[in-house]
Amino acid sequence: MKVTVAGAGYVGLVTSACLAELGHQVTCIDVQKEKIDMLQSGHSPIYEPGLEVLLEKNLRKKQLHFTTNPQDAYSETDIIFIAVGTPEKEDGSADLKYIHVTAHTIANYIEQDVIVCTKSTVPVGTNEIIQHIIDSRKPPNLKAVVVANPEFLSEGSAIIDFFHGDRIVIGTNDPKAAAEMEHLYLPLQIPIFKTDIRSAEMxxxxxxxxxxxxxxxxxxxxxxxxxxxxxxxxxxxxxxxxxxxxxxxxxxxxxxxxxxxxxxxxxxxxxxxxxxxxxxx
Ligand SMILES: NC(=O)c1ccc[n+]([C@@H]2O[C@H](COP(=O)([O-])OP(=O)(O)OC[C@H]3O[C@@H](n4cnc5c(N)ncnc54)[C@H](O)[C@@H]3O)[C@@H](O)[C@H]2O)c1
CATH class of the missing domain: 1.10.1040.10 (N-(1-d-carboxylethyl)-l-norvaline Dehydrogenase; domain 2)
Structure with missing residues (x-):
């Protein structure tokens, strides 16, 4: 499958490297040019055991690409993972500005039907907002289905967690999108729990x-x-x-x-x- 990952942080990089290792064609996009330059030369901006080896290997095999260009990242892809930060605001609530900007950008650049899968940790109801942002701006002839797919990795064992996690949670009411997500993760042989979007977020x-x-x-x-x-x-x-x-x-x-x-x-x-x-x- 052609996969795009938005955000080259902890979650985005691990997801990108591991999905490329599974044989998917992965493009990872970030807004930080220095980060992308570093990654293009095969170096990881974070230390995570096993990550740099997977990055180097899949860059060499051309399974993995890094870019800052939204046209390259979003125009021809089957699944987009959102893995941008959701930091805490001063009042303790989640700052969703990176999520909203990413949703806008996706809507502006998609040129085919797509599944948009949220890995970022977001408050209950956020995926419905993402769906609303994309639906109100995307070309009307295209379909974008937003799926909640929360991430449970721990820093320090993230690669092991990706390949040997206890479960994968997929939140959607769209059976076709659920089946495609299941197909993407099938090689991992990890139990998949399918549920509604709000329960997945929760x-x-x-x-x-x-x-x-x-x-x-x-x-x-x-x-x-x-x-x-x-x-x-x-x-x-x-x-x-x-x-x-x-x-x-x-x-x-x-x-x-x-x-x-x-x-x-x-x-x-x-x-x-x-x-x-x-x-x-
Ligand atoms: N780090 C963890 O252990 C962990 C585990 C589970 C879930 N999460 C959740 O996953 C999400 C990401 O966490 P992280 O630790 O990877 O964050 P991070 O801050 O390390 O990385 C986020 C990346 O997103 C990029 N970004 C911001 N706006 C962007 C945009 N519009 N387009 C493309 N890239 C953009 C940033 O430049 C940054 O590189 C958060 O919601 C976090 O709560 C994190």
């Missing part, structure tokens, strides 16, 4: 909230163990044997940080999706 936030809770919980237990003379490793093993709890607890640490958990666990992010659309974008 699954990402609920997953991050639950994982953050587990980290906070085990850290709190560590603190208590230290005070009462118990061993947290033994306690974690002991509680994990209960099937309702499960054995996969994170190790005790200094709390959660990462680029996702702090911003994705504020309630404002989840509730404010629909109020976040500024017609000026």
């Amino acid at each position: 699954i990402k936030y609920a997953s991050d909230a639950f994982l953050a809770t587990k980290i906070s919980f085990i850290n709190e237990m560590t603190f208590i163990c230290e005070n009462v003379g118990a061993n947290i490793e033994e306690v974690a093993y002991g509680i994990g044997q209960d099937k309702r709890i499960g054995p996969h607890f994170p190790k005790a640490g200094i709390g959660f940080s990462s680029s996702c958990f702090p911003k994705d666990t504020t309630r404002k992010v989840i509730w404010r999706g629909e109020k976040n659309y500024d017609e000026n974008y």
Whole structure:
């Protein structure tokens, strides 16, 4: 398949390199020229184990291209992944300006029917806004179906997570788009969970909230163990044997940080999706 990935950040680069490795023809677009120049010469702007090897290999095989030119990226492609940033605003809500700009650009440049698949973490209702932006600006004879496909990778094990993830979530009400997405991911042999768009968007936030809770919980237990003379490793093993709890607890640490958990666990992010659309974008 011909695939375009918008955003050469953590998620976009891993997605691009891994989809190229699966045999898809991938074009990755970013607005930062220095980043694209660096990537075109085979160097990764981020360190992620295994990423640079995949980038070099697939650039050499011409399975993977980098560009800043939206005409090259969007005019002839089957699936567009949106993997641009959704940083936290000062008030805790998600800043969707990069998402809105990307949706506009896609609408302006597509020349064939396309699936637009959102990997960026976006508040519930955002994919409907993306659909609205594209529908109101694209050529009327073309069809663009927006699908929610949240990303669950962890920095540091992102390539392994791509090829051996626990599940792939596809949110759409369009059976044809769902089938095409399933076909794209088929070689990975990862369980695919198909659902509606809003549930898919919510699954990402609920997953991050639950994982953050587990980290906070085990850290709190560590603190208590230290005070009462118990061993947290033994306690974690002991509680994990209960099937309702499960054995996969994170190790005790200094709390959660990462680029996702702090911003994705504020309630404002989840509730404010629909109020976040500024017609000026
Ligand atoms: N990093 C993670 O571990 C992780 C995991 C899961 C989900 N996510 C989510 O995925 C999304 C991307 O995260 P990231 O860490 O890759 O972000 P990032 O900031 O590393 O990269 C975003 C990239 O998008 C580019 N961009 C901005 N506007 C653009 C446009 N109009 N066209 C093309 N490119 C554009 C930026 O220049 C940047 O290179 C976010 O919503 C994030 O919450 C991240």
